[in-house]
Amino acid sequence: MGLHVRDVIGAARETAAAASRRDAPNSASIQVEHPRPDRVSPLVLAGLVRGLELVLVAGTGILVHFAYLKGHVTLGWTYGVALVAITGLAALAFQAVGVYTVTALRSLIPTGLKLAGAWSFVFLCAIALVFFLKAGQSLSRVWLGSWYLAGLAALILERIGLAILVRRMTREGRFERRTAIVGGGDPANEIIRALDAQPETGIRIVGVFDDRDDSRSPPVIGGHPKLGTVSDLVDYARRTPLDLVIFTLPISAENRLLQMLGKLWVLPIDIRLSAHASKLRLRPRSYSYIGSVPVLDVFDRPIADWDLVLKWIFDKVAGSLILLLTCPLLIAAALAVKLDSRGPVLFRQKRYGFNNELIEVFKFRTMYVDQTDAAASRLVTKDDPRVTRVGRLLRKTSIDELPQLFNVVFKGDMSLVGPRPHAVKANAQNRLYDQVVDGYFARHRVKPGITGWAQINGWRGETDTPEKIQRRVEHDLYYIENWSVFFDLYILLATPFSLLKTENAY
Structure with missing residues (x-):
């Protein structure tokens, strides 16, 4: 038996799109813990x-x-x-x-x-x-x-x-795999007992999440509290570290599984379907194992383990080299910004980063200081009066984005290549991007980048229509599913040629 990522994503998105917009996380039920030390693979x-x-x-x-x-x-x-x-x-x-x-x-x-x-x-x-x-x-x-x-x-x-x-x-907990169990009843009790009996796996169960009420799913299961619904789990994973989700629902509960996966696939975590109590018997190599507990792989966190190390090295080495080579250009742009209009050289803006966290992104200031829009609630349009003379040139050539090399090399909250980070209030036709595109936040399963697959394919600049942001997200998800160091290198080398197309950049 094989579960293909794209097939599962497609079915889950179709089943859960409407429900995911309606559900609001009950944050009162979430037990958020202090940040843990960096996990070691x-x-x-x-x-x-x-x-x-x-x-x-x-x-x-x-x-x-x-x-x-x-x-x-x-x-x-x-x-x-x-x-x-x-x-x-x-x-x-x-x-x-x-x-x-x-x-x-x-x-x-x-x-x-x-x-x-x-x-x-x-x-x-x-x-x-x-x-x-x-x-x-x-x-x-x-x-x-x-x-x-x-x-x-x-x-x-x-x-x-x-x-x-x-x-x-x-x-210090550096090897812990913080794990949430989805589903209650006897199947959840069984897998919790099996995992608790194998401390060498490094699994730490943080709690149970179930959409059913207390009459059908008790508040404590296998000694672990029920923390809320699957929608609460999404909010929980945004606010506290989570590595793994294990579903204890039977495979026969297809519609329920797809609805839940439609909410969870946007998270940068591993998702597994427990086969511990399943009556379905497959060949041993069809399963992966957590200790001795058999599971079926549904989603893997993208860019993990050695891939993460390779991408980090690529970002630091290539980023440092590019920063050295572009130093004269950075200095010239900074002087031009300072001489053109009063105000700071750099503009700092809050944008969405990895796992929906807010990061501070550096850019050259391209607007008059009294008309800057930190939340990007109003898109920049052609001949926008808020943009300075130097700012028009910097935006046209994307030189205004070069200070984000500091985010890559020194702060580490961005990559050279990845989905472009969007501002908090960025919108298309007065609708926030996540309201326009189902699964929008799935692009945040990896660090944002200075350039990306969408940008070199022409989806750069103004995103004033739902179709434009939809196409951007599609390209971002393609990049995440097909990442490799050579793919990053190809995108990086293709970026200067894509900048020659400036019709959408202003």
């Missing part, structure tokens, strides 16, 4: 530890060679092959004994024994190969033995420090 942490241990293994072999054989035997191809082979085999052995889970990283003695056993096995294999290949004259046995001891010591010391660090991070 276990997948990224495991990858970093793998890399560190490969460096330790290879590094100790090279150091032992220089300490013992320097001046006597060169580090030629024979030793090079041995280094690569033993390091590669060690990587496979460590992975096979399972020393890269968060549980393994924070435990010392059990993991240390596994690591020592795997390392010893690798060298037994190496010694056997040396014997059968009759390579004893080509490799120093003292070097092999010293490498084994030095590598083992380095790995044990590294794991001691790592266990201390990971335990502290666990206490």
Whole structure:
């Protein structure tokens, strides 16, 4: 069985569009918690530890060679092959004994024994190969033995420090996956018991959300409070960290599921459908697992784990380079703004960022200081009298957006590429954008960008009609679903050419 994201989104939007506009979150029932420390991805942490241990293994072999054989035997191809082979085999052995889970990283003695056993096995294999290949004259046995001891010591010391660090991070809640359960009754009780019995999964259940009243769904389920309805869950996820939503409704409740998904798919969270109590039996590989609890994947948070790391590196490196290259242009634009009209050079505006949070975006000021519109309640039109002479040129060429490089490089609340951030009161024909486009807030599942897929496809400038904002949102959602570093690079390189089309920019 497979759930295709676009199919689910389409069905959910059609089923829930009208209901999502009517429902207003009952914020009085929401228990908002203080912000947690930044969450660390276990997948990224495991990858970093793998890399560190490969460096330790290879590094100790090279150091032992220089300490013992320097001046006597060169580090030629024979030793090079041995280094690569033993390091590669060690990587496979460590992975096979399972020393890269968060549980393994924070435990010392059990993991240390596994690591020592795997390392010893690798060298037994190496010694056997040396014997059968009759390579004893080509490799120093003292070097092999010293490498084994030095590598083992380095790995044990590294794991001691790592266990201390990971335990502290666990206490701080950096590996927690804050999880909401949707649906009540026996299915919810069962999955809550199953998850609570597996603390190593890092799941922390924050509460239960159910559209049914207390007569059909009790206020406390499996020891966890019912915090409200699914509409309340949307508001909750906007105001406090949430990583995962698990539906306990049966697959047969299709209409109810689609209606709820129509409200939740706009959030930057993972959404799973519990198969724990389902009578439907599929092949094991059809499921993903939270510990031993089987679930069906419905939505994944876009740009997560290593993708998030890659995008962050791309933003910082490329953003810093662009900032250096455009410094003369930034200085010239700042002087022109200052000389053209009184007032500050930069204009700061509140706009929607990741997960609908308000961020402060930098721009060059393009309007007369007494006519600026921070909320963008009135769109800028052609020959708008509020725009200064220099401002017209800056807006036409999009140079006014360049200070947002500070948002990317220093503040980190924007990306180079992503959906353009819209002002709080931005509207089309006197209707706020989220009232015009169903699922509008789904574009906020990633950080906003200075440029984007919509912009290089001609949807830049004034959004005075529902059709224009609809097309922008469609392109933004396409970008989110198809993101890659190469896609970002393509959009970035295409942006200067798209700026040549200035008919909609004023």
